[in-house]
Amino acid sequence: MKARVTVTLKNGVLDPQGKAIEGSLGALGFEGIAGVRQGKVFDLELSDRDAEAAKADIEAMCEKLLANTVIENYAIEIL
Amino acid sequence: MKSAVILFPGSNRDRDMIKALEMISGKPVATVWHTETSLPDVDLIVLPGGFSYGDYLRSGAIAARSPIMGAVKEAAAQGRHVMGVCNGFQMLTEAGLLPGALMRNASLHFVCKEVKLLTANTNTAFTRSMEKGAVWRCPVAHHDGNYFADAETLKKIEDNGQVAFRYAEGTNPNGSINDIAGVTNEAGNVLGMMPHPENLVEDLHGGLQGRALFESAFANI
Numbered sequence: 001m002k003a004r005v006t007v008t009l010k011n012g013v014l015d016p017q018g019k020a021i022e023g024s025l026g027a028l029g030f031e032g033i034a035g036v037r038q039g040k041v042f043d044l045e046l047s048d049r050d051a052e053a054a055k056a057d058i059e060a061m062c063e064k065l066l067a068n069t070v071i072e073n074y075a076i077e078i079l
Numbered sequence: 080m081k082s083a084v085i086l087f088p089g090s091n092r093d094r095d096m097i098k099a100l101e102m103i104s105g106k107p108v109a110t111v112w113h114t115e116t117s118l119p120d121v122d123l124i125v126l127p128g129g130f131s132y133g134d135y136l137r138s139g140a141i142a143a144r145s146p147i148m149g150a151v152k153e154a155a156a157q158g159r160h161v162m163g164v165c166n167g168f169q170m171l172t173e174a175g176l177l178p179g180a181l182m183r184n185a186s187l188h189f190v191c192k193e194v195k196l197l198t199a200n201t202n203t204a205f206t207r208s209m210e211k212g213a214v215w216r217c218p219v220a221h222h223d224g225n226y227f228a229d230a231e232t233l234k235k236i237e238d239n240g241q242v243a244f245r246y247a248e249g250t251n252p253n254g255s256i257n258d259i260a261g262v263t264n265e266a267g268n269v270l271g272m273m274p275h276p277e278n279l280v281e282d283l284h285g286g287l288q289g290r291a292l293f294e295s296a297f298a299n300i
Contacts, residue, residue, distance in 0.1 A: 012229075013182070013227060014182070014185065014225075014227070014254070016183055016184070016185050016186070016187050016225075016254070017183060017187065020187055064144070065136070065140065065144060066136075068137055068140065068173065068180055070172070070178075070179060070180040070227075070228070070229070070232075071180045071182065071227060
């Protein structure tokens with residue numbers, strides 16, 4: 001079973017890396033970019049189990065390690 | 080007063096810290112490997128600077144979940160004193176022992192320079208013998224020192240006087256909110272700071288202004 005966790009910065013948290021990427025895209029001639037926020041993706045491979053149980057496990061993983069919930073949000077997708 | 084420094088894979092300022100502690104306290108310093116699960120009988124536990132686990136995931140994140148950190152949390156809860164410098168500060172926020180988070184410097188550059196620090200709080204053992212409002216030189220060397228806390232947390236730590244040190248005179252090197260360079264927990268027995276006082280404690284360092292913090296800790300813990 002596979003799952004994907006996406007970690008993004010919370011609204012209101014400054015993202016200087018996203019800003020730099022936005023600037024670089026502008027320098028490449030891409031227009032109309034209102035903003036860029038950088039995040040992280042974790043692809044997990046899990047032994048087969050009930051999807052709901054897996055989701056609960058992954059949520060615990062996010063809370064304990066994958067995300068810093070002071071500054072980051074996370075989303076879980078069972079693939 | 081006895082102290083111990085915890086060593087993590089990728090710590091690189093541990094020897095500077097041990098040297099400073101030994102020189103100023105005149106006592107040997109214990110070292111503890113991160114896989115240990117108990118601490119020696121010491122009054123001060125120090126998490127040194129460096130790049131534990133190569134800053135993988137987030138700076139200090141993996142070290143903050145090391146086996147030894149259970150004992151560090153327990154010691155902090157019992158009121159023993161814990162200090163984290165640079166990567167050690169990042170670990171303490173990641174471990175939930177200090178509020179807020181340390182993010183990538185606003186400039187995106189690694190900064191290695193001298194800043195000026197203002198001693199903002201002298202109500203803890205770490206700072207009691209320091210002069211409140213005094214401005215002193217201190218080196219910084221980090222990539223992720225941009226202190227952030229949400230509005231509610233920020234208000235709380237400011238109201239409680241948990242900000243121990245601020246970057247003074249326009250020397251904020253990393254974009255930290257409210258120029259915060261170091262914070263304590265609510266009880267005042269856990270201190271984290273990005274600057275390196277251990278690197279300004281002997282003449283060869285070009286100054287001795289980092290000594291006051293250690294002298295205060297040794298006098299008051």
